[in-house]
Amino acid sequence: MRDRGSEGRNSATIVLGGEAGQGIQTIEFILARVLKRSGYHIFSTKEYMSRIRGGTNTITIRVSDRPVAALAHRVDLLVPLHRSVLEHVGDRMREDTLILGDAGVLDAGPRTVHAPLSEIAREAGGKIYENTAAVGILAGALDADRQVLADYVREYFARKKPEVIEHNEAAALAGHAWGLALRGEGKVPFSIPRNPEVRGNLLISGAEAVGLGAIAGGCNFVSSYPMSPSTAVLTFLAAHDESFGIVAEQAEDEIAAVNMAVGAWYSGARAMATTSGGGFALMEEGISLAGMLETPLVIHLAQRPGPATGLPTRTEQGDLELALYAGHGEFPRVVYAPGSTRECFLLTARAFDVADRCQVPVFILTDQYTMDTYYDIPGLDLEAVPFRKHIVKSPADYLRYRITENGISPRAVPGFGDGLVTADSDEHDEAGHITEDMGVRVAMVDKRLRKAASLDAEALGPVFAGPEDYSILLAGWGSTHHVISEALELSGRTDTACLHFPQVYPFPSRARRYLEQAQKVVVVENNATGQFARLLNLHGGREADELILRYDGLAFTVEELTEAIGALEGED
Amino acid sequence: MGRNRFDMGGIDIAWCPGCGNFNILETVKETLHAMGLAPEEVVLVSGIGQAAKTPHYLKTHFFNGLHGRALPVATAIKASNPALTVIAESGDGDMYGEGGNHFIHAIRRNPDITNIIHNNMVYGLTKGQASPTSRPGFVTPVQVHGVFEEPFNPLAVALAMNGTFVARAYSEDREQTASVIRRAIEHRGYALVDVLQPCVSFNRVNTRKWYRENSYYLDGSHDTGDRVEAFRVATAPGPFPLGVLYESGGRKTFEENLPAYAGDARPLYQREPDRQRLAALIATRT
Numbered sequence: 001m002r003d004r005g006s007e008g009r010n011s012a013t014i015v016l017g018g019e020a021g022q023g024i025q026t027i028e029f030i031l032a033r034v035l036k037r038s039g040y041h042i043f044s045t046k047e048y049m050s051r052i053r054g055g056t057n058t059i060t061i062r063v064s065d066r067p068v069a070a071l072a073h074r075v076d077l078l079v080p081l082h083r084s085v086l087e088h089v090g091d092r093m094r095e096d097t098l099i100l101g102d103a104g105v106l107d108a109g110p111r112t113v114h115a116p117l118s119e120i121a122r123e124a125g126g127k128i129y130e131n132t133a134a135v136g137i138l139a140g141a142l143d144a145d146r147q148v149l150a151d152y153v154r155e156y157f158a159r160k161k162p163e164v165i166e167h168n169e170a171a172a173l174a175g176h177a178w179g180l181a182l183r184g185e186g187k188v189p190f191s192i193p194r195n196p197e198v199r200g201n202l203l204i205s206g207a208e209a210v211g212l213g214a215i216a217g218g219c220n221f222v223s224s225y226p227m228s229p230s231t232a233v234l235t236f237l238a239a240h241d242e243s244f245g246i247v248a249e250q251a252e253d254e255i256a257a258v259n260m261a262v263g264a265w266y267s268g269a270r271a272m273a274t275t276s277g278g279g280f281a282l283m284e285e286g287i288s289l290a291g292m293l294e295t296p297l298v299i300h301l302a303q304r305p306g307p308a309t310g311l312p313t314r315t316e317q318g319d320l321e322l323a324l325y326a327g328h329g330e331f332p333r334v335v336y337a338p339g340s341t342r343e344c345f346l347l348t349a350r351a352f353d354v355a356d357r358c359q360v361p362v363f364i365l366t367d368q369y370t371m372d373t374y375y376d377i378p379g380l381d382l383e384a385v386p387f388r389k390h391i392v393k394s395p396a397d398y399l400r401y402r403i404t405e406n407g408i409s410p411r412a413v414p415g416f417g418d419g420l421v422t423a424d425s426d427e428h429d430e431a432g433h434i435t436e437d438m439g440v441r442v443a444m445v446d447k448r449l450r451k452a453a454s455l456d457a458e459a460l461g462p463v464f465a466g467p468e469d470y471s472i473l474l475a476g477w478g479s480t481h482h483v484i485s486e487a488l489e490l491s492g493r494t495d496t497a498c499l500h501f502p503q504v505y506p507f508p509s510r511a512r513r514y515l516e517q518a519q520k521v522v523v524v525e526n527n528a529t530g531q532f533a534r535l536l537n538l539h540g541g542r543e544a545d546e547l548i549l550r551y552d553g554l555a556f557t558v559e560e561l562t563e564a565i566g567a568l569e570g571e572d
Numbered sequence: 573m574g575r576n577r578f579d580m581g582g583i584d585i586a587w588c589p590g591c592g593n594f595n596i597l598e599t600v601k602e603t604l605h606a607m608g609l610a611p612e613e614v615v616l617v618s619g620i621g622q623a624a625k626t627p628h629y630l631k632t633h634f635f636n637g638l639h640g641r642a643l644p645v646a647t648a649i650k651a652s653n654p655a656l657t658v659i660a661e662s663g664d665g666d667m668y669g670e671g672g673n674h675f676i677h678a679i680r681r682n683p684d685i686t687n688i689i690h691n692n693m694v695y696g697l698t699k700g701q702a703s704p705t706s707r708p709g710f711v712t713p714v715q716v717h718g719v720f721e722e723p724f725n726p727l728a729v730a731l732a733m734n735g736t737f738v739a740r741a742y743s744e745d746r747e748q749t750a751s752v753i754r755r756a757i758e759h760r761g762y763a764l765v766d767v768l769q770p771c772v773s774f775n776r777v778n779t780r781k782w783y784r785e786n787s788y789y790l791d792g793s794h795d796t797g798d799r800v801e802a803f804r805v806a807t808a809p810g811p812f813p814l815g816v817l818y819e820s821g822g823r824k825t826f827e828e829n830l831p832a833y834a835g836d837a838r839p840l841y842q843r844e845p846d847r848q849r850l851a852a853l854i855a856t857r858t
């Protein structure tokens with residue numbers, strides 16, 4: 001296995017750790033932006049405990065001269081704000097990992113450098129400037145631009161009192177000077193070239209990308225019940241309710257949330273519910289309702305490990321089959337599984353269009369890792385998500401459930417046109433009235449299921465990477481996209497390619513030819529039983545030969561996958 | 573008066589002959605017609621049950637959703653298009669049992685909708701089990717030893733939640749019921765109308781005779797602006813009070829509180845995302 005970190009030392013992994021409430025998030029937020037604006041590619045993700053104070057949480061930041069979008073295991077620079085962090089990240093430490101921390105927290109050691117956090121803070125104006133001092137020290141140690149740091153700290157604290165802004169700037173700059181000096185002494189074991197083109201790049205988390213995609217898709221109604229890790233999307237949309245005219249409502253429970261979303265669509269809104277496994281379990285009746293009423297519905301399901309409450313703040317890809325089979329009865333649906341910031345944006349926007357046009361429930365399946373991860377990207381392409389309306393003005397003799405060739409009946413909304421808009425959760429006739437006529441029943445079932453053909457036809461194909469003449473194919477879906485492709489590249493294998501599925505259902509028929517060529521299919525999933533492998537077998541007609549699974553609540557790292565890929569037996 | 577605009581014409585109604593539902597249906601139709609409303613302006617939302625079939629029997633927009641879920645749906649319909657007149661109408665099991673949590677929270681939100689409950693103190697569609705409003709001692713195939721739980725008191729709950737319009741009616745008194753429903757629809761905010769309704773098939777205890785003997789009309793001396801008095805009346809032992817117990821204006825409705833309508837009165841279906849603003853928002857993420 002090749003080791004990225006030691007290879008030329010032009011990339012580094014920094015870990016900030018501390019108790020909840022100690023402010024590592026603020027350090028990370030400022031540092032990431034300062035590094036990026038200085039010209040470094042960065043990647044950031046966090047893992048945290050389900051508590052508000054105490055515990056041990058860490059944030060991993062990768063800094064590189066190349067785009068980085070996956071989690072690394074190794075730590076090159078560790079900044080523990082609390083003693084507990086050392087043990088917490090123990091197995092990620094290397095012989096030459098530099099540990100930077102306050103003397104009050106860290107004992108002396110060969111790899112440990114005492115950073116004068118409290119001293120710098122005191123001189124700048126008091127203990128509360130310790131975190132800014134830490135930002136400065138790290139910025140200096142990583143050779144971030146001094147002016148960029150000063151400007152960004154001013155920008156970040158702009159709403160504070162003038163003296164607070166000044167104290168923060170002083171702490172940051174004093175830290176920077178100290179960090180630079182440390183570099184000068186040769187104590188920082190890496191050096192990364194800057195790239196001015198990175199400076200204007202965007203830093204958008206998965207949660208924000210889903211929120212932005214929703215707005216692009218015309219979302220103007222979100223009803224949800226808070227549940228980690230899905231809440232960030234609700235918060236994002238609520239924060240923009242005024243500027244984008246969004247009705248954002250915290251429902252009394254997930255049952256209300258999903259029924260509100262269906263009611264809102266019926267009334268002409270473009271609605272979404274964002275939730276996580278346990279909350280989604282409560283929403284199942286609403287999925288079935290949307291299936292019967294043929295109301296569009298968009299569900300963002302951010303997975304976390306179950307069953308039941310599971311690990312509330314951790315990640316897993318354990319709810320694929322839940323999304324596939326949720327809701328009683330038979331009706332078509334779509335399940336997207338974005339694997340990047342860009343896909344979070346594009347697929348969420350697309351979900352609204354497909355849901356509206358085909359009148360089916362559409363899922364965006366993400367996870368905690370996706371929600372809490374970001375890395376710099378050049379931009380988000382609004383042109384790629386054109387906004388289209390699909391509502392018709394009703395004529396006086398309007399029939400909501402008119403039988404049509406493709407199964408899609410023109411959808412009107414109350415108050416627009418002369419007709420009446422009906423919706424019945426019982427089996428119904430074309431006028432939407434309750435029926436027990438078996439002939440009508442069969443016609444209606446067939447009509448609803450006919451919509452699947454349109455969905456099949458426009459299913460998004462998988463994303464292929466690697467040599468054309470592969471014999472081993474790594475297949476993944478959702479959040480594993482970047483970690484698989486980086487690990488494959490690092491493994492140096494020339495007989496292996498990878499296939500990422502941004503849409504898992506309906507299964508894209510275009511994927512079959514990739515599967516057919518492979519002599520060995522290896523499915524990589526963040527769960528314990530290989531749910532996607534089962535789907536691949538059922539709909540892709542190809543049984544997986546091997547599974548690479550992780551289900552401890554954490555995302556795959558580049559190193560572990562590189563090793564696992566390297567260990568795969570060749571097929572020739 | 574001419575033909576009622578909400579009349580469906582010759583339809584097959586699935587209710588038992590002699591059921592109180594017929595009177596409620598006629599009263600609602602008459603009231604909507606008399607108020608000058610058009611079918612295209614009204615959305616009737618229901619759940620599942622005998623009462624919940626009402627939307628199929630009058631000509632208007634309707635959303636016959638899932639058991640217990642009329643209120644979240646009605647709230648969202650109104651919030652997505654505040655110009656619509658939205659009525660959530662269902663049975664007591666539906667609204668107070670399966671939908672009990674939504675009942676409480678709909679009152680909290682105070683959307684400008686009317687909530688009509690056909691309260692027959694029994695589950696009709698599932699053939700005669702107890703409902704949350706069944707009286708103690710009510711024997712059914714499930715409650716074989718008789719109901720012993722305290723009956724749900726929707727009026728008291730609504731008053732406790734500071735509901736802005738709280739009323740009770742009796743299906744067989746069409747004129748009085750019509751006037752209560754009219755006031756409820758005209759009321760700006762959430763309006764509760766619990767309508768006592770005889771079920772001739774499964775409730776042989778709370779019969780027409782029983783309702784007559786166990787209810788009374790509030791007279792002109794009742795102050796509908798006095799919440800404490802309304803609560804006293806709603807919780808007093810003895811016969812059921814009929815009429816408007818409480819009405820208060822002034823509280824903003826759910827829709828009025830929504831920032832989405834602050835500078836834009838258009839219903840949501842007329843809107844499109846502001847892509848320029850979105851591009852600007854994306855550009856801030858540096």
Ligand SMILES: Cc1ncc(C[n+]2csc(CCOP(=O)(O)OP(=O)(O)O)c2C)c(N)n1
Pocket residue numbers: 620621622623624639662663664665666667690692694695696697698703
């Ligand atoms: C989730 C769910 N649970 C149970 C049922 C079965 N069910 C249908 S109607 C009903 C109760 C009806 O009672 P009520 O609301 O008082 O209306 P009524 O029929 O008396 O008018 C029940 C339990 C259902 N349709 N859905």
Ligand code: SF4
Pocket residue numbers: 586587588590591592593622623692696697770771772773774
């Ligand atoms: S079962 Fe009772 S409530 Fe239902 S229609 Fe018959 S009489 Fe009316």
